[in-house]
Amino acid sequence: MFLAFMYILQWILVLFFFIILFVMLVWMYSGITSKVPFISVPLSILPDIEKALDIQSDSVVYDLGCGDARVLRYLAKKYPSATFIGIENGVFPYYVAKTISWWNKKMGHGDNVQILRQDFFKHDLSKATHIFVYLYPQIMDDMLGKLEKELPPGARMVSATFKFTQKAPVAEIDLLRKKRQLARYLIAYEF
Ligand SMILES: C[S@@+](CC[C@H](N)C(=O)[O-])C[C@H]1O[C@@H](n2cnc3c(N)ncnc32)[C@H](O)[C@@H]1O
Incomplete structure (x- = not known):
């Protein structure tokens, strides 16, 4: 039971890592292609x-x-x-x-x-x-x-x-x- 839980957790973390990586790459791409960075007003x-x-x-x-x-x-x-x-x-x-x-x-x-x-x-x-x-x-x-x-x-x-x-x-x-x-x-x- 514990091993099954750890196995699922590991895949959730891997998935989470790739989602974060994807978001960061899209963010960086946006920053490179625009003359003005995306910074929101407070x-x-x-x-x-x-x-x-x-x-x-x-x-x-x-x-x-x-x-x-x-x-x-x-x-x-x-x-x-x-x-x-x-x-x-x-x-x-x-x-x-x-x-x-x-x-x-x-x-x-x-x-x-x-x-x-x-x-x-x-x-x-x-x-x-x-x-x-x-x-x-x-x-x-x-x-x-x-x-x-x-x-x-x-x-x-x-x-x-x-x-x-x-x-x-x-x-x-x-x-x-x-x-x-x-x-x-x-x-x-x-x-
Ligand atoms: C500093 S942010 C401001 C965002 C938002 N107006 C705010 O105040 O929260 C400037 C935004 O302008 C966008 N931008 C810069 N030049 C642009 C253009 N020629 N056409 C459309 N968007 C542009 C950038 O991608 C960036 O997201």
């Missing part, structure tokens, strides 16, 4: 992001490079009639976002968040009223021309940490987090 600043975005019930809200889509899921609960679209090109974060979304639906907590596996540079943003990003300085500057061309007048954007070098913000919010912590500032823009 959960504690989600209320600050909500406040800075100033969403209305009919808003169309994008997270460009949505990672696990935590920002959109948080907002979608608060504004059930708004539209939320996350765009993510990394394999690992995309499947994490999709799996959480699938699980929520299975548990009966469906959400109004669409997650697309795409390069956001190739997505038409003309319907967006609000945009959230947590990217890198260079990619911010690379996307400015596209945003200026496609976003409707009045569209609001909030960036965690990073600024455009060629556009002035309408607000800079210091989240008063410790120096070593990530995402210490939110920067808001209007187009």
Whole structure:
């Protein structure tokens, strides 16, 4: 009996090891193929992001490079009639976002968040009223021309940490987090 138990346990551990290895390889592959690593904003600043975005019930809200889509899921609960679209090109974060979304639906907590596996540079943003990003300085500057061309007048954007070098913000919010912590500032823009 004991031997049978040990035998089954051994195979469970081997299986577990390969699952972890697979997840790590997919994560590493995502990191190598994307210019920006998958690092989620801390959960504690989600209320600050909500406040800075100033969403209305009919808003169309994008997270460009949505990672696990935590920002959109948080907002979608608060504004059930708004539209939320996350765009993510990394394999690992995309499947994490999709799996959480699938699980929520299975548990009966469906959400109004669409997650697309795409390069956001190739997505038409003309319907967006609000945009959230947590990217890198260079990619911010690379996307400015596209945003200026496609976003409707009045569209609001909030960036965690990073600024455009060629556009002035309408607000800079210091989240008063410790120096070593990530995402210490939110920067808001209007187009
Ligand atoms: C720092 S993470 C932020 C995740 C999420 N927005 C959050 O705040 O929790 C940046 C994400 O952007 C994604 N990304 C970078 N460039 C992208 C692109 N051109 N198209 C789609 N996703 C992109 C990366 O794969 C990464 O998951």
